[in-house]
Amino acid sequence: MRQVQMVNTSAVPVNFNEIYRHSVDNLRYTEGIDQIQIEFHEESTAPFAGNQKLLSLVFNNLISNGIKYRNITGDKSKLRLNVFNDKDKAIIHIQDNGIGIAPEETDKIFNLFDKDSKRELGRGMGLFMTKEIIEKLGGKIFVESVLNVGTTFTIEIPNNYSQSSTTFFE
Amino acid sequence: MSKKYNNVLVVDDSEAEQLMIKQVISNSDFCDKTSTYTSAKQTLDFLTTTPAEQLPEIIFLDIVMPEMDGFAFLDEFEKLPEAIHKKCKIILLSSSDSFKDLNRANKNRFVKRFLNKPLTDSMLQAINF
Numbered sequence: 001m002r003q004v005q006m007v008n009t010s011a012v013p014v015n016f017n018e019i020y021r022h023s024v025d026n027l028r029y030t031e032g033i034d035q036i037q038i039e040f041h042e043e044s045t046a047p048f049a050g051n052q053k054l055l056s057l058v059f060n061n062l063i064s065n066g067i068k069y070r071n072i073t074g075d076k077s078k079l080r081l082n083v084f085n086d087k088d089k090a091i092i093h094i095q096d097n098g099i100g101i102a103p104e105e106t107d108k109i110f111n112l113f114d115k116d117s118k119r120e121l122g123r124g125m126g127l128f129m130t131k132e133i134i135e136k137l138g139g140k141i142f143v144e145s146v147l148n149v150g151t152t153f154t155i156e157i158p159n160n161y162s163q164s165s166t167t168f169f170e
Numbered sequence: 171m172s173k174k175y176n177n178v179l180v181v182d183d184s185e186a187e188q189l190m191i192k193q194v195i196s197n198s199d200f201c202d203k204t205s206t207y208t209s210a211k212q213t214l215d216f217l218t219t220t221p222a223e224q225l226p227e228i229i230f231l232d233i234v235m236p237e238m239d240g241f242a243f244l245d246e247f248e249k250l251p252e253a254i255h256k257k258c259k260i261i262l263l264s265s266s267d268s269f270k271d272l273n274r275a276n277k278n279r280f281v282k283r284f285l286n287k288p289l290t291d292s293m294l295q296a297i298n299f
């Protein structure tokens with residue numbers, strides 16, 4: 001007997017601009033969102049497919065992080081998201097002019113707890129989850145930060161467009 | 171405010187990487203004009219057919235590329251005229267922390283920097299030849 005199984009790879013065509021707009025909308029009651037200027041820019045040379053729900057979580061977490069760690073004493077707070085994608089991958093660049101991260105803390109921001117002291121680290125659950133999700137998507141996240149100047153997160157996510165249709169196999 | 175350089179060239183087979191690198195460069199005061207190539211071979215053709223005054227002062231070169239990789243490009247670059255060697259400084263962009271690549275890059279007289287991707291504004295600020 002032939003058994004036909006349907007496998008949904010959960011990769012669907014993704015519209016990054018829509019994900020961005022939904023994230024900002026989800027975060028509309030977040031304290032400080034009215035004090036930060038958020039910009040989105042996108043350049044693409046091919047359609048992109050991926051896990052829309054998980055990508056939304058990544059956007060939510062990183063935009064929320066940018067709002068939370070804005071610099072309230074400095075220049076007007078800004079958060080800039082750039083998305084570049086081709087047929088192989090998307091690069092998401094999230095840059096803020098917030099409080100930044102001290103060099104000795106940069107390696108630890110994605111951890112939940114400090115390995116030595118067991119104390120909870122400054123940025124808590126959000127970035128830990130973000131890294132887990134990105135790795136689950138087969139991607140990578142990098143951070144570069146200068147204390148009191150700002151932080152840039154760079155994310156790379158593979159493009160699953162070629163596998164995005166529902167696959168049948170026997 | 172004047173820019174550090176006139177012409178900069180980015181050689182990377184990934185279009186997404188190119189777009190990002192161009193964006194990082196255009197957000198800084200690094201250069202007036204950024205050109206891109208997706209293949210090392212095309213870049214060699216471009217360098218040999220371009221008048222000296224229009225040659226790029228900086229070439230950002232990806233290491234891992236199909237057909238001709240960054241190091242194979244450097245071997246061919248060696249054979250080019252002295253005028254090109256003098257004008258074009260090469261910055262290697264690596265996506266891995268490979269010591270083997272770093273050592274190989276350090277031995278090459280044309281490579282002025284070895285940077286790990288992603289390229290950032292502070293890396294550009296630190297470039298001053």
